[in-house]
Amino acid sequence: MDAGTLLPILAGIHVVTVLMWIGGVGFVTVVVFPMLLRMDDTLEMVLMFHRMENRFARHAKVYIWIVGITGFLMLYLEGRFAGLWSMDNLGILVMIGAWAFYLLVLTFEKKIFGIVFGKPEEMDGKKVFKFLTGFHWVVLGVSLLAVFLGVWQAHGGLLSP
Numbered sequence: 001m002d003a004g005t006l007l008p009i010l011a012g013i014h015v016v017t018v019l020m021w022i023g024g025v026g027f028v029t030v031v032v033f034p035m036l037l038r039m040d041d042t043l044e045m046v047l048m049f050h051r052m053e054n055r056f057a058r059h060a061k062v063y064i065w066i067v068g069i070t071g072f073l074m075l076y077l078e079g080r081f082a083g084l085w086s087m088d089n090l091g092i093l094v095m096i097g098a099w100a101f102y103l104l105v106l107t108f109e110k111k112i113f114g115i116v117f118g119k120p121e122e123m124d125g126k127k128v129f130k131f132l133t134g135f136h137w138v139v140l141g142v143s144l145l146a147v148f149l150g151v152w153q154a155h156g157g158l159l160s161p
């Protein structure tokens with residue numbers, strides 16, 4: 001299969017996987033966290049969060065590899081590694097930054113949760129979940145920025161004259 005045939009297929013797989021992945025992050029941020037914040041029992045909140053996040057993290061680990069492999073393959077086939085550090089590739093650079101950040105969080109997920117939920121019976125559930133909601137909004141914001149800049153630049157929006 002030549003690059004001309006392969007590239008649009010890779011782009012399709014890339015974007016569909018991004019949709020499942022970032023769509024999931026959006027759902028958790030916009031729907032699940034406000035629901036959790038309305039619960040009164042901290043232990044119940046933590047258990048519910050763990051069950052949901054565990055399941056989603058398993059899916060996200062698959063998405064992250066599909067998005068990374070298709071993304072880097074597209075760059076390789078287009079011979080775009082040289083000159084990647086330019087404002088013309090801002091969309092791709094934000095994508096790679098967001099991707100690397102997710103990879104880091106998913107790799108150290110257990111350690112991070114251990115710190116955040118050390119002793120659920122002693123913690124202030126509302127405070128922790130408010131912090132987690134804020135954190136998810138920031139991550140979602142960066143992800144949506146990557147989507148916006150990626151689409152914008154791929155469709156002729158350029159930063160440099």
Ligand code: HEM
Pocket residue numbers: 011014015018022067068070071072074075091092095096098099143144146147148150151152153154155
């Ligand atoms: C290792 C990480 C990634 C790499 C190397 C990468 C690379 C690419 C490449 C080469 C394209 C083709 C468009 C173009 O040539 O400008 C693309 C498209 C796209 N990427 Fe990524 N990407 C990565 C991660 C992500 C992430 C994390 C997101 C979303 C949060 C994302 C969202 C998109 C979108 C929406 C498009 C479609 C742009 C369009 O053609 O309209 N990518 N990506």
